[in-house]
Amino acid sequence: MGSEPNGSPTVKRTCWRLVDILSGMLDADERQAVRGDVAESGESIVRATGDVLGLIVRRQIGLWTEWQPWLALLGVACLAGLSLSRIAFRFNVDLGQQLMAYYTYGVHFGTLLTRQQDMAWLLCLAIALFLWSWTCGFVLGSLSGRAVWLTWSLFYLMVLDSALVRLVLSGNVILRAQPFDGSHIAAQPCDLFVLAFSSLGSVHGSAATGATVACRIRPGVGHHHFHDTCNVDGRLV
Amino acid sequence: MLGEFEYLILSAATRLREGAYGAAIRQEIEEATRRGCSIGALYTTLDRLETKGLIKTWMGDPTPQRGGRPKRMVRVTANGIRAASDFYLAVRRVSRGVLWEVNRMALRP
Numbered sequence: 001m002g003s004e005p006n007g008s009p010t011v012k013r014t015c016w017r018l019v020d021i022l023s024g025m026l027d028a029d030e031r032q033a034v035r036g037d038v039a040e041s042g043e044s045i046v047r048a049t050g051d052v053l054g055l056i057v058r059r060q061i062g063l064w065t066e067w068q069p070w071l072a073l074l075g076v077a078c079l080a081g082l083s084l085s086r087i088a089f090r091f092n093v094d095l096g097q098q099l100m101a102y103y104t105y106g107v108h109f110g111t112l113l114t115r116q117q118d119m120a121w122l123l124c125l126a127i128a129l130f131l132w133s134w135t136c137g138f139v140l141g142s143l144s145g146r147a148v149w150l151t152w153s154l155f156y157l158m159v160l161d162s163a164l165v166r167l168v169l170s171g172n173v174i175l176r177a178q179p180f181d182g183s184h185i186a187a188q189p190c191d192l193f194v195l196a197f198s199s200l201g202s203v204h205g206s207a208a209t210g211a212t213v214a215c216r217i218r219p220g221v222g223h224h225h226f227h228d229t230c231n232v233d234g235r236l237v
Numbered sequence: 238m239l240g241e242f243e244y245l246i247l248s249a250a251t252r253l254r255e256g257a258y259g260a261a262i263r264q265e266i267e268e269a270t271r272r273g274c275s276i277g278a279l280y281t282t283l284d285r286l287e288t289k290g291l292i293k294t295w296m297g298d299p300t301p302q303r304g305g306r307p308k309r310m311v312r313v314t315a316n317g318i319r320a321a322s323d324f325y326l327a328v329r330r331v332s333r334g335v336l337w338e339v340n341r342m343a344l345r346p
Contacts, residue, residue, distance in 0.1 A: 029296050029309070034276055036306030037260040054277030062281065 015045040022052045025146070026059065063147040072143035072151045076136050081158035084132050088159055091125040098122070130197050137201025156195060239324045242282055243291075245270065247321040250292065250311045258297065258308035259283075283311065291317030 019038070023031045034055060038048045063069055094111075098118065101109035108115045136155060144151040239247070249265035250257040259279060266274045286292045297308040313321075332338045 029307075030280065032299075032306045033259055033296065033309040034280070036300075036303035036308060037263070037276060039304045039306065040260045040302060041263070051276040054275050055280055056277075058277045058281045 012045060015049070019045070019048050019052055022049070022056060025056050026052075027146075030055075060147060060150075063145055068143040069145070069147045069151060072140050072147075073154065076139050076143070077151050077155035077158055080132070080136050080139075081155045082162055084129070084136060085159045085162040087125060087128050087132060091122070091129055094118075094125070095122055133197035134201040137198035138204055139201075140198070141201065141203060152198065155198065159198075238327070239291075239320050240282075242278065243286055244321055244324045246279070246282055246286060246311075247291065247313055247317050251313050251318065251321070257311040257313075259311075260308070262311060280309075283309070286317065289316075289320075290314060291320055 020035070023035055026034060034052060038051065043051070097109045097111075101107055108118070111118055113121065137152070140151050140155060141148050245266050246262060249262045249269070253261050253265060259276070263274045263276070263279050266279075283292065283294060287294055291314060293312050293314055295310050297310040299305045299307045
């Protein structure tokens, strides 16, 4: 790629690697064209990084001029995420109680239900969680296009934390001043469940509609050949 | 009506003819305006022009000079030429009698 007068070869290699990674956020065709342009122009690493970052930011902002990512954010990440967080929270609590009682005392935790009924209840919650996670992920992926990384992250945070926030706000849980260790992210089996299935759904959703979204936003996507003849000599045809 | 940057791209692409692609258009604009031209601005404006039907773009064949990466080729359509021509005429009309136009005429050999 381009030249860079300062810095050791390792640093330069790392910086160019960073530019390559950044350009991975662009569509495949555009990524190749941009990398080629950067290589051909021989610009400095700073300018190359700025150029690639600038294009990524413009592309991401461009995505939000459509209504679909907003629907994904408000409808799925916020509203559906809120409903899913209730199921996830219920599943976490019930499963946690049963596991703790079983491993600590070797007994079934008393819930006024029989052991079989409790297992059926947990199974139903797990199925609801699976279906709801996958569906939300699929819809997020379909609607968000390349903005899915943001809508999906917000969706996941909403599912993980909205139940906790509700409990804190209602006064049922009091948070002590403890340093943040990140353990609340995907700490429960159910959270990993949601993480896995909603990601799978979003990948399927993106794959199903990714090309359509890209074409809608970038008309040049997919135009590998040009057969139309146009006058470039200044004469109007 | 075109924007200034859109006009620059159309002019550069028309001048470059068959050799019009991202990096070449960028260099042409930088030389003409003596200002930097970011890849982000260039590519998003190319998309806008293509949406308006003023240019056509397609991915060219990979070349070894670019590390085996293809170019995004650009061709100005008839509508693009018409729009650029209208813009140029409008700029000329609106510039009649203004200071810099008068000075330019006076400086002409």
